[in-house]
Amino acid sequence: MPLPFVLDHINLWLLRDGAGWTIVDSGFGNDATKQLWEQIFADCLGGRPINRVIVTHLHPDHIGLAAWLAERFDVDVWMTLTEFASAHMLWATLGGTTPDHQLELLRRHGLDDAKLATMSRRRGSFRDAVPALPATLRRIYGDESIMVDGRAWRVLIGRGHSPEHASLYCEALDLMIAGDMVLPRISTNVSVTSIDPEGNPLGLFLDSLQQFTALPHDTLVLPSHGLVFYGMHERIADLVQHHDERFALVVDAAAEPQTAAALLDRLFKRELDSHQLGFAMGEAIAHLHYLMYAKQVQRLCDAAGVYRFVRASG
Numbered sequence: 575m576p577l578p579f580v581l582d583h584i585n586l587w588l589l590r591d592g593a594g595w596t597i598v599d600s601g602f603g604n605d606a607t608k609q610l611w612e613q614i615f616a617d618c619l620g621g622r623p624i625n626r627v628i629v630t631h632l633h634p635d636h637i638g639l640a641a642w643l644a645e646r647f648d649v650d651v652w653m654t655l656t657e658f659a660s661a662h663m664l665w666a667t668l669g670g671t672t673p674d675h676q677l678e679l680l681r682r683h684g685l686d687d688a689k690l691a692t693m694s695r696r697r698g699s700f701r702d703a704v705p706a707l708p709a710t711l712r713r714i715y716g717d718e719s720i721m722v723d724g725r726a727w728r729v730l731i732g733r734g735h736s737p738e739h740a741s742l743y744c745e746a747l748d749l750m751i752a753g754d755m756v757l758p759r760i761s762t763n764v765s766v767t768s769i770d771p772e773g774n775p776l777g778l779f780l781d782s783l784q785q786f787t788a789l790p791h792d793t794l795v796l797p798s799h800g801l802v803f804y805g806m807h808e809r810i811a812d813l814v815q816h817h818d819e820r821f822a823l824v825v826d827a828a829a830e831p832q833t834a835a836a837l838l839d840r841l842f843k844r845e846l847d848s849h850q851l852g853f854a855m856g857e858a859i860a861h862l863h864y865l866m867y868a869k870q871v872q873r874l875c876d877a878a879g880v881y882r883f884v885r886a887s888g
Contacts (some may be wrong), residue, residue: 603638630753632661634703656738664700675768684833734779831882834858
């Protein structure tokens with residue numbers, strides 16, 4: 575399904591499920607995606623109903639049309655409780671999820687007034703991409719087995735990219751629907767967010783990846799972006815190395831105090847538009863926080879409340 579970003583697609587999954595079908599992830603919440611779903615309903619279901627909708631996590635390309643699909647077929651949305659509750663917080667802009675909180679986080683990490691003003695003018699809302707949310711859910715749990723067409727799909731919980739992301743592994747098929755936890759070519763976005771401004775999501779993400787190394791080497795991975803692939807263990811090793819290289823780069827730069835904003839040119843070698851800038855800042859802060867909690871850098875705060883990070887002494 576198409577996405578209106580530089581990352582221009584998401585893979586969704588339709589699983590044969592006895593006399594019906596199970597949908598995994600729903601696509602971006604716009605009319606273009608609805609029309610593609612209508613085409614699938616007309617051409618691909620073979621007269622069999624949709625039994626349920628499973629959502630891996632709360633991001634708009636995954637949950638955007640879940641409520642619409644559930645209402646259309648009078649079925650439940652299956653997802654973890656933390657993702658469900660977090661989606662409702664974002665949709666209602668509760669607590670620290672407001673745009674002003676998001677901009678304040680970026681200001682405190684050194685983003686200048688001109689860039690903040692541009693982001694403020696061009697920012698979208700969660701509701702723009704998720705027109706409605708399901709009012710109730712069928713909660714899924716880590717290590718739960720969900721039966722689909724007589725086969726068990728084990729729920730593997732990942733953290734860092736989102737609060738309680740659910741990947742699905744079927745031992746009988748040696749197949750994993752990875753969601754955004756393991757992607758074949760790009761690194762998963764892992765950002766500090768305004769609702770958890772002191773968080774260490776990159777630590778959570780790297781810890782979460784290790785559970786997938788217990789799966790067989792020949793597991794076929796179905797990612798949310800990019801082509802299906804083999805070689806998950808090697809890909810995870812590549813991701814760990816990628817972040818290790820970035821940690822080394824940040825520690826080297828932090829010989830002098832650095833804001834997250836000052837590190838963007840070192841961490842990202844491409845021009846960033848206002849949409850990408852928010853993600854890039856979140857990732858830069860995540861790397862700094864990981865190193866802060868590992869006691870490799872120290873955080874300083876100036877009179878304006880702006881954070882700078884410097885290499886830890888000793």
